[in-house]
Amino acid sequence: DSGVTQTPKHLITATGQRVTLRCSPRSGDLSVYWYQQSLDQGLQFLIQYYNGEERAKGNILERFSAQQFPDLHSELNLSSLELGDSALYFCASSAPGTIGAQYGYTFGSGTRLTVV
Amino acid sequence: AQSVAQPEDQVNVAEGNPLTVKCTYSVSGNPYLFWYVQYPNRGLQFLLKYITGDNLVKGSYGFEAEFNKSQTSFHLKKPSALVSDSALYFCAVSPSPYGGSQGNLIFGKGTKLSVKP
Numbered sequence: 196d197s198g199v200t201q202t203p204k205h206l207i208t209a210t211g212q213r214v215t216l217r218c219s220p221r222s223g224d225l226s227v228y229w230y231q232q233s234l235d236q237g238l239q240f241l242i243q244y245y246n247g248e249e250r251a252k253g254n255i256l257e258r259f260s261a262q263q264f265p266d267l268h269s270e271l272n273l274s275s276l277e278l279g280d281s282a283l284y285f286c287a288s289s290a291p292g293t294i295g296a297q298y299g300y301t302f303g304s305g306t307r308l309t310v311v
Numbered sequence: 312a313q314s315v316a317q318p319e320d321q322v323n324v325a326e327g328n329p330l331t332v333k334c335t336y337s338v339s340g341n342p343y344l345f346w347y348v349q350y351p352n353r354g355l356q357f358l359l360k361y362i363t364g365d366n367l368v369k370g371s372y373g374f375e376a377e378f379n380k381s382q383t384s385f386h387l388k389k390p391s392a393l394v395s396d397s398a399l400y401f402c403a404v405s406p407s408p409y410g411g412s413q414g415n416l417i418f419g420k421g422t423k424l425s426v427k428p
Contacts, residue, residue, distance in 0.1 A: 197356075230418075237419070302356070
């Protein structure tokens with residue numbers, strides 16, 4: 196167990212629907228990152244939150260949004276789903292400062308989203 | 312912009328032989344480099360990192376990586392491969408050594424390592 200918890204592990208939904216993926220970071224970590232992993236695109240950075248605030252945006256579609264709550268858990272919302280959104284979605288967390296440098300980023304086991 | 316390239320989609324080695332998984336990077340400023348491993352249906356696991364200091368970095372499971380600034384490379388190596396090393400390996404670069412408020416990891420496409428008995 197990495198300490199980063201992602202739920203659900205698997206999700207099957209229809210096109211046009213909306214889903215929410217949840218991530219609880221490792222205890223003490225302030226940063227949460229969302230990544231999308233697909234066969235053709237590899238690991239794509241979506242968005243980063245730090246202590247509740249958005250800090251960096253990557254290749255995140257407008258149909259996707261995220262937030263980090265006061266207890267530091269994060270949710271990634273995917274709407275108007277398309278077949279091409281089928282992928283593995285990873286959350287990672289990191290600690291600030293020298294602790295983060297020592298341990299790097301810790302990844303959850305991912306949520307596999309299948310859009311049918 | 313920061314970028315990472317892993318020129319090989321797949322590397323095949325025999326068990327007991329040395330292995331090398333290649334990574335080159337492009338950054339402005341100091342590079343902060345990482346290797347991660349992903350086993351089937353699992354998340355990424357941290358192997359090792361280069362922040363500063365000794366160019367040869369030792370990590371988990373007997374892996375090491377050599378930072379070469381002139382060649383902008385950070386190749387992953389292991390003297391003697393095991394079948395259990397078979398997995399997907401990702402090289403990554405970050406603009407920040409701390410992974411705090413300033414940075415995020417940019418990953419290469421990944422290299423599938425296959426170790427045969």
